[in-house]
Every structure is written in structure tokens, then in C-alpha cells.
Amino acid sequence: MRLGALVFVLAAYVGSALGQVSYSIPEEMAKGSVVGNVALDLGVDVKRLLSGKARIYATRDGEEYIELSRERGVILVKERIDREGLCRQTTPCALHLQVILENPMEFYSITVEIRDVNDNAPAFEKAEMEFRISESAVPGAKFVLQRAVDRDVGINDLQSYALKPSDNFALKLYNKADGNKNVEMVLQKPLDREKEERLSLVLTAVDGGEPQMSGTMQIHITVLDANDNAPVFTQPEYKATITEGSPKGTIVATVKASDADQGYNSKVTYSITNTLDDVRDMFEVGEESGEVRVIGSIDYEKARRFQINLLASDNGGLTDSCKLIVDVEDVNDNKPDINIMSKTNVLSEDAEPYTAVTMIHIEDIDSGENGKVNCFINANIPFVIETSTDNFFTLVTDSDLDRERSSEYNISITCCDEGVPSLSSSVTLTLHISDVNDNAPVFERSSYEAYIVENNTPGLSIFTVKATDADWNQNARVSYILEDSSVNGVPVSSYVSVSADSGVIHAVRSFDYEHIKDFHLCVKAQDGGSPPLSSNVTVKIIIQDQNDNAPQVLYPVQTSSSVVAEMVPRSADVGYLVTKVVAVDVDSGQNAWLSYKLQKATDRALFEVGLQNGEIRTIRQVTDKDAVKQRLTVVVEDNGQPSRSATVNVNVAVADSFPEVLSEFTDFTHDKEYNDNLTFYLVLALAVVSFLFITCLVVIISVKIYRWRQSRILYHSSLPVIPYYPPRYSDTLGTGTLQHVYNYEVCRTTDSRKSDCKFGRAGSQNVLIMDPSCTGTMQRIQNEKNILDEPDSPVEVS
Secondary structure (H helix, E strand, C coil), X not given: CHHHHHHHHHHCCCEECCCEEEEEEECCCCCCCEEEEHHHHHCCCHHHHHHCCCEEEECXXXXXXXXXXXXXXXXXXXXXCCHHHHHCCCCCEEEEEEEEECCCCEEXXXXXXXXXXXXXXXXXXXXXXXXXXXXXXXXXXXXECCCCECCCCHHHCEEEEEEECCCCEEEEEEECCCCCEEEEEEECCCCCCCCXXXXXXXXXXXXXXCXXXXXXXXXXXXXECCCCCCCEECCCEEEEEEECCCCCCCEEEECCEECCCCHHHHCEEEEECCXXXXXXXXXXXXXXXXXXXXXXXXXXXXXXXXXXXEEEEECCCCEEEEEEEEEEECCCCCCCEEEEEEECCEEECCCCCCCEEEEEEEECCCCHHHHCEEEEXXXXXXXXXXXXXXXXXXXXECCCCCCCCCCEEEEEEEEEECXXXXXXXXXXXXXXXXXXXXCCCEECCCEEEEEEECCCCCCCEEEECCEECCCCHHHHCEEEEECCCEECCEEHHHCEEECCCCCEEEECCCCCCCCCCEEEEEEEEEECCCCCCEEEEEEEEEEECCCCCCCEEEECCCCCCCEEEEEECCCCCCCCEEEECEEECCCCHHHHCCEEEEEEECCCCCEEECCCCCEEEECCCCCCCCCCEEEEEEEEECXXXXXXXXXXXXXXXXXCCHXXXXXXXXXXXXXXXXXXXXXXXXXXXXXXXXXXXXXXXXXXXXXXXXXXXXXXXXXXXXXXXXCCCCCCCCCCCCCCECCCCCCCCCCCCCCHHHCCCCCCCCCCCCEEEECCCCCCCHHHHHHHHHHHHCCCCCCCCC
8 A cells, every 4th residue: 555655656747727726646546645735736725715614526436536625725534445446447547526616606617536556466257168079180170268357457457368278278379359358268179089088277367466466276177078160159249239228138249150060069159248247137039049138227327338248059069159249229218417515595686687597417328319409497587597617507586686576596407318208307505585674665655744732631642653674684664753853943853753663743832723724844754765865745734723712802992991882872773883893813714704793781682782783773663762871781702612701891881962972871880899099099190180280371362262163063062983903903804703813902001991092093883982080071071072073193091
């Protein structure tokens, strides 16, 4: 073994070109012996072997004998290699291997030639051989001897024979066309049965190895009496063709030999003389008929040609030989064998086109068209199979992948040969597509509207926005974020908040419809990918009104400093418009729909109130019996649930002149209590000012004339009807409800008697204002008349 290793070191040949390397080693090397440094010879870093998970792949028995050491970058002998058991007589004997690397996928071809070592001696099939030779045999008669077989090849194969003793016989060797050597024993001088009836010879076969080895066979010769004609075949070589898989008993060919002798010595028998090969396990010859028949299983892939050595012998021991060449025709009886060399189970959806997924090797041991293989995959998938080299195929992507369209592919690879009928094999590969964050969250709608009733509880859930992400796992995890914005100059976050996980929008404060009716906010949906993707949606929050405000009466104005009375002449007809109650409700919708009802009245049969417009009209003819002083209480209700209301008192004077009205309405002021000190001081200040003013008037006569004029106006003229509406509060629609576009601004003190009110010019309806501090003074009445007659003059009520 040491000598073999030395021969390996001295004679190993390494060559590499285009990813290929070859080595030559002797057989019988010890387990673990180094075959070659593939890392150095292939120009591949050892680290690449480790990271690429390098491994040996062989189509036959290479993996049984050769192994790869990734750490050292060398290939080693895995098991003892017997060249004769591996290749028999085939030369050269070589193992064809591939080194496979992954990430990226690469492979290199390695050829390891196994050199022969002279470890087999020539051997004969039989240790002894007997001949029956007639003494009449003439010199030159030939006797075919059994050949020795040496399992070694080349110089180590059988080289020569030697026959001892050589008194009567000599050896003759001659080469046949197939490269084999026939051995014949040639009679040198006639035999004499009387002198020597039995002869014993030793045939020695010697090989050319170092050291030289040999084998022997004993030849026993029985000298017979006169048989001087040997059998002769009709032709030295026969040829036949047989199809593989032929059934047992099939006749391959028939050989024929004739013997010129007669009688017992002319009877010819046939036999097969093949020794170490398996011919006699596959064929037999009829001993008397010469028919060669099939007795074994004919497999083209195991043997494509058989050489049958036939021997014809007569009873006298004379023989002749021939050979029968049987060619085997291939039949398509083997399916393509699919071997997965390397594969990827998970592929990212952003993989580039033509990314290698799987590498396979296809082997069909049939020949010709029967061994040609084509592979294809199932349709409508983004993959294609390409041929790398002979019988090597690579599955690659041919378009972009989208995990959201298909997260898994079952790829069926089918390989068919071109035989008739065609045979096929298939394998299914499962490939999972891993997710990439390439889809932004998508809201269910482009915009949302949400409603909430005012006066809500802070923290109340208003609405839920929902976004979905077509990605998977963390890339599809959606978080909701309230975008920064402002509502009326206030950050939107002080109005609402958004739950990051659920998308629920909560109210942060209680809303008041009368201050804000709606507002917009922007919600961002962001996934958990890296980098994250997002999308926005606008949500409009609409505040719904609640009936939380009672109606407000704008007219008639309720004051405590003076009495406002509506005058109705006694000549008024049915349906006479006395006045109109004007009220508003700051709520909206049906909560602001107002209705007017007469709650109390001095005479309910005299007046009625319009349900919708608040107009107070007479419902019968006014008579002299009707009291001058009429008090009506009107209730204003909204249409909310529950409804809210307000009341207003309306004083009505049924009279045709002021003196009548003054005498009656004096009682109105006495019914009220004035306990406010401010009112007293105002009255006192007014008296002082009046006193100083009168004092300043030196001319008493002018004062008397002034009073006389006032008296005449009172007794000889009737006051015009003065309509009274607060500024901008006239209702032209007759509904009793003001439009919301009007703005109302009223400045008042804590008591109405302390207020200064400015009114515009009077309308067409009579209004009577009574001052409780000057109930019978004509001077006061005349002042009021003058003020009302002057345009745009303010009226001061104290």
C-alpha cells in the first residue's frame, strides 16, 4: 500500500479547464487518503465551500468511494476502491463527480481515474483439463486449451503461457480480432499409446505486473486409438441480433460443425467455453442441436454485445472452435430518472427575473432516441426550465413575483424521452414566496362621515376607520395615527383621538352644536414594514343638534321699568292684528321649530295666537263691554324631544284714546314691586335734572305755553299706531321664527329699568309705553310724542 501511495504521488495528474478538474489515483488506496485539493485546483476559496454548503454529487457510485472535506478543501477516499469490481475490463476506469455549491448555485465537474494495481493473479476456470487424443493424431494437430483470465488490465494483465513438459506438445498463441489470445496445444510428434497411455502436463499463465504473478492448470491426456478427423464449423464466426427483454427460450442462432469420421468418432457435441464473464448465465447451446437459446434476462443497459465462444468436440477428443457475436437492440424500457441536485424552498417576491430556483440532473440509461430527454413544467406560472448542459436543467423565474397574487407554487416538472412509446417521470416542487412590504394600507372608503350628538360624554366612541394591507405578517400590521391639523385655530387632537390598534375615533371633549357644527380630520394608516408604507383618509365629524336651548322671546320685550301695551281700537274687526310674538331658538332642525299657544288671557274669547307665526288677532268684534286692560300669556314651545318652552306676557289696551288707557294702565305699574335702589336713584336723578332744567327757564310763560300745547295734543288728537320691533327683528315670513343669519346684540343691566334702549322709527301699529313714575303727567306724554316724531331719535326710558 505504501508503494501504491508513492506511485500516486509521483504520477497523479491534475488538470482544470472551464470548471473541470481531473485526478488519477491507484486502486486500493487507504480510506481517508487525499485525492486532490479541489479548492486550489478549482480556484475556489475554502470559505466559499463552507458558505455554499459544498457537497459531492455523482450519478453512479462516486459518492460511495469519494467524499469532500469542506474545511480542508480536498477530496478524500471514502471507501477502498477495487478497480476490477468497479469497471471490470473497461479502460480507462474513472469516477465522474460534481461539486455543488449554493447561494449562488454553482457546480464543477471532477473526474477521478482509477489506475490498475497488479493485485490479481491469472486464473483458470478449472484446475484440471482432460483430453482424449487418438494415437493416430498427426503432428500439427491442435488442441484448444482453456484460457486463463487476469482481472487486471494493461501491463498487469495476462502476458504469456508456458507448457511443461514439452516433449510431445508445444504451445501456440495467436491474437484474435477482439484482442483476446487463444491458446492451443500443438502436437509435435505422434503419440504412442503403447509407450505412454496417459500424459500429465502443467500449463502456466504469467502476467506482466510488478511483482509478477501466475496461475496453473493441470492437463491430463488420455491416448486413444485412431480418430484422425476433427470437427469443423461451417464458419469461424457467427453473428446474431436480439432485442433486450426477449423471453427465455428464444433461439438466438444455430451453429453447425461436421466431422469426416464415421461412426462413434463422428458424433459432435457443442459447448460454450466462456469462463469469467456471464455469458453462460445468459445463453445455452444445445449439446447436439447447436441451437443457442436465451436463458437469462437480456438488458441492453448492462450489456450491449455478447461474444459466445463455442466448442465442437467429437468422441475422439478432436475439437474445433468458433465464436457467436450477439448484438442487443435497445428497447425503451427505462423512464428518465430525475435527481434534485439543489433546490430553494423559499423565494422572496422581489427576486429578479431568471433567478435560479432548482437544479436537476436527468438520466435515462436507454440509448439513442430512447435516451434523449425533454423537460417541461406546468403552464401559467412565472417559471421556466432551461438546459444548462447535457442532462442538466435549471428552473428559473421568468417574470416578477407577487406574493399577494400567489404565495405558494406547486411546480410539476415532467421529463419525457423520445422513445416509442415515450416514457416519462415527474416530480412536484413546492416553492413558498416570502413577503416584501410593497403594498400600502388601503381604507375601505375614500372618505368617511361620522355623526355625534352634542353634549356627548368625553371619551365616547364616535366612529371606526378600517384599512387593510395586502401584505403578510408584520408588513400587514396596520397602525392608525391622527394627523396634525387645526379646527378653528385649535389642534384637532383636543377634539378627538384615534386608537392606534383599532382605528376607533374617540371624542376628547363634549361638543356644542351651537359653537361648532362639523369639522374635518385626517387619519393616517401605516403598516409595520421597513420602510413603512402609509395612506391617508379624511373623516368629517358632523355634530348633531340636541334640544338643549329653550326658545328666546325677542318681542315683546319684557321690562320692569315701563309697561308696553298694544292698543286695540274698539272698532277693530274680527281678525284684527294686535301684535306679533317674535321668538328664536338657537337649536336647529325640528328642535328650532316653534309653536305659539295662548296660555292665559283676561278674555280668551277675544284673542287667539297663530300656532306657527305668533300673531295675536281678535277672534270676534270688540264691544264696549270688553275691559280696557287685557293681559295675555303666550307660551312658545319648540319641537324637540323633550320640548322646551318660554312664556311672554302681552298687555293689550282696548280703547280709542290715551286718557282712557292711562287711567286703566296705572294699575299695571302698581302691581309690581320695585325694590332696587338703583331705580330709586335714577328716578331721583331725573327729578333733580328736571328741576334744574325748569329753574333755568326764566320765562314761566313759555313753560305754561308748552304745557298748554301738550294738553291740546292729548285731548284733540289721537296718537298714531306705532309698531314696535327690535332692530332687525321684523319677520316678513309670518312664521314667528327668525332666520339664523341675523345677529342679535342687546346690552342690558341686571334690571330692565336700569337699561337704555334705542329703537328705530315706529311702524304702522300703535304701541303705548307707560312710565310708572309719571302716570298722569301730560308733560311726559308730550315728550314721548315728540321723540317718536323725530327720525332716528333715541327714546330714553327710566
